[in-house]
Ligand SMILES: NC(=O)C1=CN([C@@H]2O[C@H](COP(=O)(O)OP(=O)(O)OC[C@H]3O[C@@H](n4cnc5c(N)ncnc54)[C@H](OP(=O)(O)O)[C@@H]3O)[C@@H](O)[C@H]2O)[C@@H](O)CC1
Ligand SMILES: Nc1ncnc2c1ncn2[C@@H]1O[C@H](COP(=O)(O)OP(=O)(O)OP(=O)(O)O)[C@@H](O)[C@H]1O
């Protein structure tokens with residue numbers, strides 16, 4: 099019959115594709131394991147010789163009338179991962195709300211003041227990393243202040259994680275972070291398309307995530323990009339890594355905020371660890387792989403306990419156990 103050879107050819111083609119896919123998958127898993135081994139190297143040891151602050155002082159820039167949860171999630175996650183101090187720079191209205199969520203956070207109600215930039219600048223010498231965007235909103239005055247904060251942070255060579263509405267700002271003004279090698283962008287699906295269209299001026303090719311992320315990173319002058327999704331794709335414009343750590347099917351809001359806060363700490367640790375610990379790998383790629391794996395592991399563990407009712411708060415409760423499983427066993 100005429101269908102015989104065509105069917106056989108299709109079968110052979112399917113087998114080749116399946117083999118290529120499983121080889122790619124096996125390769126990715128091996129790469130992930132090798133990378134996670136390096137992530138373990140950058141984690142600072144807990145010793146009695148250190149003083150408060152040495153393991154990380156992280157600043158979160160975000161929090162406005164509508165969004166108080168996002169900066170809280172980012173700031174508390176930074177502490178739970180292992181930072182010593184977590185500061186939130188938010189609007190005056192949001193500050194008492196964020197403070198009331200947790201006595202562990204230091205909250206500065208400055209972001210909507212005319213003096214916002216100098217007020218934040220005062221703290222910059224004491225901060226190891228900044229996370230810009232969770233719950234920031236899109237008010238023009240706030241975004242203008244954040245521009246000034248970004249410029250001041252770059253001038254001090256402070257590592258910057260940019261997420262959520264911080265990415266909205268970068269899509270309007272890519273020059274803000276163009277070529278800044280200590281920046282990491284963490285777009286979700288929508289944010290990634292918006293950035294790609296703004297920077298590359300062409301629609302995203304949805305068929306090749308790895309190449310799309312590499313191109314965006316390269317066009318931004320090798321800023322590290324973490325595209326969150328079913329698999330997280332991470333690139334510095336040269337290398338491309340994928341994080342396929344098992345997570346969960348729960349897609350509640352706030353998981354990206356957990357990622358940005360965790361990443362703030364890991365970026366600081368990775369840069370601080372030095373090249374002998376990172377073995378020639380990009381510190382920011384390692385930090386990104388570590389943070390993505392951690393968030394997904396938290397999601398998996400929380401889902402095992404809470405199923406459909408899992409929320410980001412349940413995931414934050416898993417940061418400690420997930421960290422131990424991934425990085426300390
Ligand atoms: N508790 C809090 O305080 C929280 C506050 N948050 C803060 O909210 C602010 C805005 O952030 P954001 O992420 O909602 O804005 P943005 O990217 O414009 O998405 C808007 C729309 O895009 C879509 N969409 C999203 N993902 C998609 C996907 N994978 N694939 C396809 N479509 C997708 C979806 O639209 P749909 O078409 O499904 O209606 C979605 O509604 C920011 O400050 C952030 O930090 C959050 O952190 C959560 C917790
Ligand atoms: N389809 C998916 N399957 C598994 N994990 C996913 C999936 N999509 C996203 N994630 C994981 O969820 C986390 C948050 O990604 P997400 O795309 O939800 O960010 P976000 O939209 O910025 O979240 P937020 O609500 O905090 O703003 C990341 O760690 C990512 O790996």
Ligand SMILES: [Mg+2]
Pocket residue numbers: 261262286354355
């Ligand atoms: Mg988000």
